[in-house]
Amino acid sequence: MKLTRILAALGVLTVVLLLLFAGFAQWWQEKEPSPFMVAAANPYATEAGAEILRQGGSAVDAAIAVQAVLSLVEPESSGLAGGAFMLHFDKGEDRLDAYDGRETAPKGATPALFLDGNGEPLPFLDAMISGRSVGTPGVVKMLWLAHSEHGKLEWAKLFQPAIKLAEEGFQVAPKLAQAIARDPVLMQMPVAQDYFYRKDDKDGGARVPYGEGETLTNPAYAATLKLIAEKGWQGFYEGPVAEEIVTAVQNAPARPGTLTLDDLAGYEAKKREPLCAPYRAYRVCSMPPPTSGGLTALQILGILENYDLRGMEPMTLTSVHFIAEAEKLAYADRDKYIGDPDFVEVPVEAMLDKDYLKSRADQIDASLSMGKAKAGRLKDERAFNWGLNQPVDRPSTSHFSIVDSDGNVVSMTTSVEGPFGAHLMAGGMILNNQLTDFSFSPEEDGRPVANAVAAGKRPRSSMTPVIVFDEDGAFRAVIGSPGGSRIIGYVTQTLIALIDWDMSMKEAIALPRFLDRNGALEIEAGTDLEALAPQLGQLGHKVEIRPQMSGLHGILVTQHGLEGAADPRRDGTVISEQP
Secondary structure (H helix, E strand, O other): OHHHHHHHHHHHHHHHHHHHHHHHHHHHHHHOOOOEEEEEOOHHHHHHHHHHHHOOOOHHHHHHHHHHHHHHHOOOOOOOOOEEEEEEEEOOOOEEEEEEEOOEOOOOOOOOOOEOOOOOEOOHHHHHOOOOOOOEOOHHHHHHHHHHHHOOOOHHHHHHHHHHHHHHOEEOOHHHHHHHHHOOOHHHOOOHHHHHEEEEHHHOOEEEEOOOOOEEOOHHHHHHHHHHHHHOOHHHHOHHHHHHHHHHHHOOOOOOOOOOHHHHHOOOOEEEOOEEEEEOOEEEEEOOOOEOHHHHHHHHHHHHOOOOHHHHOOOOHHHHHHHHHHHHHHHHHHHHHOOOOOOOOOOHHHHHOHHHHHHHHOOOEOOEOOOOOOOOOOOOHHHHHOEOOOOOOOOOOEEEEEEOOOOOEEEEEEEOOOOOOOOOEEOOEEOOOHHHHOEOOOEEOOEEEOOEOOOOOOOOEOOOOEEEEEOOOOEEEEEOOOOHHHHHHHHHHHHHHHHOOOOOHHHHHHOOOEEEOOOOEEEEOOOHHHHHHHHHHHOOOOEEEEOOOOOOEEEEEEOOEEEEEEOOOOOOEEEEEOO
């Protein structure tokens, strides 16, 4: 009897121990940090973000380090003297925030900013390479706001990687070398000519562009970063850095601008309500206006949700035709209805109404392209009073995606426009030319344009940072791209590849690019899609074969963990580590 009791007691003890062990294992698994991942447009920037995450920093901390380095090593695309949009997902709070760091027009700007003496729009290069094109930068204030809410490390620490690179030097990347070499104006610009070109002693001291692999230092930028690190946002928007920016703008060699110290001191970054809509079994979230990217991408997806893209299969004649037609319809709405929501009523709900999008989808003919699409008739009749925007943009910009070890996510698209912005430099930074994203013509057929210039207004953008959730609300993917107004097509087609065609992030990003911005159907040169050009032409598409310089950087949650990818068309890299 005693032995039986002992055995019974041992059995109970075993069960208790097993339960305790299982609970401990579950606790340990929950406490064990998850891998982090950074996907950015330059190896130096990717490593800077990873370095901050290794130190226990948050996704926002890493984003600040990445942006500070990109301003140095990829100045043709983004910078602290530019603007950006950031989506941030706080996993612990289950909260999505949208941060608007878009530039604003100076107080001295008028609707005639880009008109000549006869009231006609200026040629784009005349508008771009001038002081008039420089908007009040928003990146630093936006990053400061995001850090105040989601930062873990000290602000000053986040700039150390960029300061070190600026002082000790970095190797010029292929994309930067190519951009310098082919720029027709940069060598004639003050400050820029001394920075991007060296004197060749073998050629009588003639200036030659810095080439791939050569070492470049930027002590002026290091000094700027030290002020920002020490003084916070005031180190950029007040004091010597602000004074240098204003001096460069007001004394530009061509068409000086009106930017003042008051414009800089008065800039405000904004938190806006993220824009989300269902697509298949997912919820796709992006930035709201003043960027047109999120709204237009969600319109394209909403139109296509009425069709079986999975059954059409990837990159077939049918799928390319239907996606291109949906893009035409959404881009037509974009050109009429979207502007800065602080200045114009943007009919967001009406543009995303399911019945409206179904009516737009019904306009697609499987056997014939519609040609040039017209903006749709919305339920919100206030929208009918707007004239069509007349945009002129050049593809540049940068995007990076970050997931930290706590599962927090950043999707940030950042730009100085350009390439090389206004071609003006101050504080070791390229100054933006984002004001050329406004419509050059303030009216169309006597009707005001939603994206017309106005003092304090933010120009319409195409930046499309995206975070995707499943039907249970769990994070599934983060993606974005540079590329001017082509960004919308690049990002949307990648989302289709991920969701409809079950592709990996690497497969989706590497796909041949095509898009229709309500004009020609552009097919990426040198890809298998070129073979479809004759058949697409027979469907009525005006096909143009040309390079497509997307720069997609994304991260996908898979059964095996995080999978990241950097666009093979650019210099980007991905770093993933277990802390």
